[in-house]
Amino acid sequence: MAKKEYAFYPGCSSQAKSSAANYLTSVTAMCDKLDIKLTEIPDWNCCGASIGYAEGGELPRLAINARNFALAEQHLPGQDIVATCAACWLGARESKERLDHTAQLMQETNEALAAAGLKYEGKVKVRHMVEVLIEDLGYDAIKAPVVKPLEGLKIAGYVGCQTNRPFGIDGESFENPKYLDKFIEVLGGEPLEKYEQKVACCGGALAFSEPEKSQKQIRDIVESALDHKAELIVTPCPLCQANVEVYQSEINRKHGTNFAVPVVYYSQLMAVAYGSSAKDAGLNGQLIRTEALEKIANK
Amino acid sequence: MSNANQQAVARYKNNFLKEVEERVEEGHWVKMCMQCGVCAGSCPLGPAWEHTPQKIFMMIRAGKRDEVLQSDSMWMCTSCYNCIARCPRKLPITHIMHGLANYAHRLGIAPKGQPTREFAVMFWKNLTKRGRTNELMLTLSLYFANGIGPGIQTAMNMQKIGLGMVLAGRLNPMEIFGGHSVKDLKGFHAVLAKAKEIEDRKKGFAA
Numbered sequence: 155m156a157k158k159e160y161a162f163y164p165g166c167s168s169q170a171k172s173s174a175a176n177y178l179t180s181v182t183a184m185c186d187k188l189d190i191k192l193t194e195i196p197d198w199n200c201c202g203a204s205i206g207y208a209e210g211g212e213l214p215r216l217a218i219n220a221r222n223f224a225l226a227e228q229h230l231p232g233q234d235i236v237a238t239c240a241a242c243w244l245g246a247r248e249s250k251e252r253l254d255h256t257a258q259l260m261q262e263t264n265e266a267l268a269a270a271g272l273k274y275e276g277k278v279k280v281r282h283m284v285e286v287l288i289e290d291l292g293y294d295a296i297k298a299p300v301v302k303p304l305e306g307l308k309i310a311g312y313v314g315c316q317t318n319r320p321f322g323i324d325g326e327s328f329e330n331p332k333y334l335d336k337f338i339e340v341l342g343g344e345p346l347e348k349y350e351q352k353v354a355c356c357g358g359a360l361a362f363s364e365p366e367k368s369q370k371q372i373r374d375i376v377e378s379a380l381d382h383k384a385e386l387i388v389t390p391c392p393l394c395q396a397n398v399e400v401y402q403s404e405i406n407r408k409h410g411t412n413f414a415v416p417v418v419y420y421s422q423l424m425a426v427a428y429g430s431s432a433k434d435a436g437l438n439g440q441l442i443r444t445e446a447l448e449k450i451a452n453k
Numbered sequence: 454m455s456n457a458n459q460q461a462v463a464r465y466k467n468n469f470l471k472e473v474e475e476r477v478e479e480g481h482w483v484k485m486c487m488q489c490g491v492c493a494g495s496c497p498l499g500p501a502w503e504h505t506p507q508k509i510f511m512m513i514r515a516g517k518r519d520e521v522l523q524s525d526s527m528w529m530c531t532s533c534y535n536c537i538a539r540c541p542r543k544l545p546i547t548h549i550m551h552g553l554a555n556y557a558h559r560l561g562i563a564p565k566g567q568p569t570r571e572f573a574v575m576f577w578k579n580l581t582k583r584g585r586t587n588e589l590m591l592t593l594s595l596y597f598a599n600g601i602g603p604g605i606q607t608a609m610n611m612q613k614i615g616l617g618m619v620l621a622g623r624l625n626p627m628e629i630f631g632g633h634s635v636k637d638l639k640g641f642h643a644v645l646a647k648a649k650e651i652e653d654r655k656k657g658f659a660a
Contacts, residue, residue, distance in 0.1 A: 208573030270640030
């Protein structure tokens with residue numbers, strides 16, 4: 155039996171051939187080595203993301219999140235929900251908090267859920283994969299399976315927004331959370347602790363609707379990493395990953411820069427350090443290839 | 454002016470604060486703002502806001518209904534939560550801004566053609582159709598939102614990125630024929646419809 159079991163909420167971007175498909179690939183490899191068993195919540199739906207607010211309003215967003223809670227409580231009783239996507243985690247946790255604290259919203263949401271024969275009991279907990287790694291396993295356990303240390307690779311830990319605010323990881327500060335740096339360190343890399351853009355915003359969904367404003371944010375995030383001689387940027391958030399990786403070529407096209415900094419997930423660093431193949435670590439999913447990690451994986 | 458907007462104006466007269474408290478998500482917090490300005494200084498898109506959150510809170514109390522609801526300021530929110538994390542009074546500022554934008558949008562008085570407003574509507578329609586986001590269709594509808602010509606231009610500019618995503622296994626051209634979906638779509642839609650019905654009743658949008 156696996157050491158730890160969770161009700162898994164992968165989210166839309168982690169599905170096959172979606173923008174964070176390589177996140178799921180690497181999480182699967184990482185969890186395999188850490189003896190974590192993830193069982194997908196049957197028939198889960200989208201969390202509505204942050205940008206869902208404008209058309210979705212309040213109760214519809216709460217109701218679709220509560221549908222996932224109800225399905226998890228019914229099919230995977232006693233297991234915490236674990237999300238890998240920052241927005242899924244935030245959307246779900248925010249919904250849970252509001253429902254658990256407001257009797258009227260809870261009653262109205264359950265009235266909506268009843269239309270599909272479901273009921274949210276208020277029991278299930280919602281957590282991020284990073285919380286599971288730190289709180290349920292701990293840094294020693296994260297270090298234990300390392301067979302290919304990251305050879306002092308200089309890595310900028312880009313935490314971003316939604317894994318950090320408003321909830322964040324227990325015991326960490328909003329302005330300077332240290333957990334990504336600690337991950338990098340126990341995996342044998344060199345964390346760039348003075349990286350200024352650690353908790354800056356990549357523009358989120360506004361990367362699509364306000365490209366100029368958001369690309370200015372992304373440019374700062376990449377430039378600061380380069381100032382600190384970063385070979386890689388690592389992040390826990392699928393939208394941070396996609397925005398910061400994908401738009402570097404657009405910024406180059408518009409501003410004549412020459413950015414090509416690979417942006418990976420913490421789970422990819424772990425998968426490689428734990429001895430997974432480059433493919434199992436999802437490295438073939440990078441738009442900007444990370445030769446340094448590929449070399450370690452192929453050793 | 455939309456019917457819902459006329460009714461709201463008639464009901465609340467000049468008491469915009471009361472309207473916000475009763476109808477805007479987390480609006481009951483607005484009067485707790487002490488005008489320190491930390492939110493305004495913490496926003497990554499700060500300079501792009503015509504009225505900062507701090508100013509919006511004061512404008513609400515001053516009854517500046519049209520100036521607030523017709524502004525594109527709230528649509529600059531990237532949902533980074535910096536303002537929430539730093540507010541000394543613990544106001545859920547991000548949610549209040551979302552709530553104001555949603556309310557203005559539902560009343561039909563939010564700025565027309567505002568790109569984030571349009572994208573947000575597209576996103577919600579996309580995800581509610583099958584219960585899960587169809588990233589290909591979302592991208593395409595975004596490119597072609599302003600018509601075929603500009604759409605083709607954007608698509609050409611982004612072509613290399615799109616192809617890169619397909620080759621990296623992170624974008625599926627076949628999603629044009631459907632894509633991922635929840636299985637109990639009927640149940641999902643029933644939940645949504647009921648939730649919307651209750652929300653509309655509460656917020657004065659019932660038909």
